[in-house]
Amino acid sequence: MEFLALLLFALIFIALMMGxxxxxxxxxxxxxxxxxxxxxxxxDLAFLQSIPNRIFGIMTNPTLTAVPLFVFMGIMLEKSKLAEQLLGTMDEVMRGFRGGLGLSVILVGALLAASTGIVGATVVTMGLLALPTMLKQGYCPKLATGTICAAGTLGQIIPPSIILILLGDVLSSAYQQAQLEQGIFSPETLSVGDLFVGALFPGMLLVVLYMAYVFAMAVFRPHTVPADANATIPPGLGKRVITSLIPPLALIVLVLGSILGGFSTPTEAASLGALGAMLLAAAKKRLNLQRLQEVMRGTLQVSSMIFLIFIGAAFFSLTFRGLGGDDLMHDFLTNLPGGVFTAVLMVMVLMFIIGFFLDFIEITYIIVPVVAPVLFMMGVDPIWLGIMIAINLQTAFLTPPFGFALFYLRGVTPPSVATVDIYKGVLPYILIQLSVLVMLAVWPELATWLPSVIYQD
Incomplete structure (x- = not known):
């Protein structure tokens, strides 16, 4: 009967591919x-009897309450034109450096990731603001589009990140399930805060490697990264740097600092972030009733879509388990030659390939609940696995044919830039992301050391 679980999985995958x-x-x-x-x-229909409790648990889950709050914060900051001011100021700071605008795009992408965490808004905004200037200055279209797409996806791994919140919820349930199946009754679990802390070093590593790539292109292939002819420092730059950087940095400290310092939970920090975003918009005189309605409507649409997926995933997981899918996956992964290494490698390769076709939310709620309990029972560290999955899912935004970052940028790219240039431009950044995955596999401490220091007894 276990083959029916595979058939269910295949049917769902086919239906998703059909749109x-x-x-x-x-x-x-x-x-x-x-x-x-x-x-x-x-x-046995008894497996579906817990659906009402599952739905009630989803809607009252304090961890998932952070999702609409962070979405609200991101949309509010998008409406406050934070990216436009940041990018303009960083461009002035880096003026005179070869590749300075490309480096500015990556830095602004990192700052927006740490303050908004919404990939689509970041890619579209920087595509509208930076891409025309980069092309006018003579940047290679492949490098320009690839840099904008990659910088926009930093919101996937740099906290506060929606994917880390979703992964924290899924992996926490999987970790508790693995403990129960092993006869372990412990209050210890995995929190979103653990993943936020664990993602800091890998996220910063990605930023450094992205900037190193642009710098290397400027040194070894200078024709693709021109120098800015206007290298003069504009007057009043210092004041603009302060007024542009202090608000987002203050918001980052407010949100992440409160979590890392143990002063608030991620959900409480999300509420602070939402309030801070409103105050920032008000300070820029961009907060009014109409804009607030737009932000709330956008938050409702995104949050409703995510929570409806939660409910659908509950139906899938219970049906899959009732058909013996959990036992099938356990037997498959535990019997692979090479033990834990081969099992983790197999899961990572599977997620990477499926990422060519499915969105990160779909993978999180279809694949992760199936494989995570087995890997936890094999002794895999939950924080390390969560960060590995998050970086792997980040590549799903860049991998053609269905990479969402590619679609976002294509929608605002002038016709003179070919779609194939966008696809070629992201390839080096996909390789960088995969190289960080390899580094994490070799040195798990990149993800586990900081949480062990902050949360040590």
Whole structure:
């Protein structure tokens, strides 16, 4: 009967590839499959009796409450034109350096990632603001578009990140499930704060490697990265640097500092961030009733989509488990030659390949709940696995044909830039992300050392 679990997985994957909505596909296909299996005596409907409790648990989960708050914060900061002011100021600071505008794009991407965490908004905003200037200055279209796409995806790994919140919830449940199946009754679990702290070093490493790549291109292939002809320092630059950098840095300290310092939970920090974003917009005189309605409407749309996927994933996970899928996956991964190394490698390769076709939320709620409990029972560190998965899923935004960052940028790119240039431009950054995955595999301390220091007894 376990082959039915694989059939269910295949049917859902096919339905998603055909373009059906994710949430409705997860719940609809799972429910129909379960009802058909009941007629042949292959499935016990008792597995679905816990659906109401699952839904109630999702809607009252204090961790997931942070999702709409961080989404609100990101959309509010987008409306306050933070990126436009930051990019303009950083361009003036880096003026005169070969590749200075490219380096500015990466730095602004990192700052926006730490203050908004919304990939689509960052890519579109920097595509509108920076790409025309980069092309006018003579940047290679492949380098310019690749840099903007990669900088925009930093919001996936640099906290506060929506994917880290979702992963924290999924991996926490998987960790508790693994402990129960091993007969371990411990209050110890995985928190979103653990993943936030664990992602700091890898996120900064990505920023450094991105900048190193642009610098290397400026040194070894200077024709692709021109020098700015206007190298004069504009008057009043110091004041603009202070007024541009202090607000986002203050917000970053408010949100991340409160979490790292143990003063607040991620959800409480998200509420502070939402309030801080409103105050920042008000200080820039960009907060009014109409804009607040736009932000709230956007927050409702994004949050509703995410929570509907949560509910659909509950149908899928219970049906998959009722068909013996958990046992099938456990037997498959534990019997692989090479033990834990091969099992983790297999999971990472699978996620990378599926990332060519599916979104990170879909992978988080389809693949992760299936494989994570098995890996935890094999002794894999939960924080390390969470950061590995997060960086792996970050590549899904850049890998064609369905990389969302590619679509976002294509929508605001002038017709003179070919789509193939965008695809070629992101390839070096995909390789950088994969190299960071390898570094994490070799040196797990990159993700686990800081949490062990901050949260040590």
């Amino acid at each position: 059906f909505p994710v949430a409705l596909t997860l719940s609809g296909v799972s429910l129909i499959f379960a009802l058909v299996a009941v007629q042949f005596g292959w499935f």
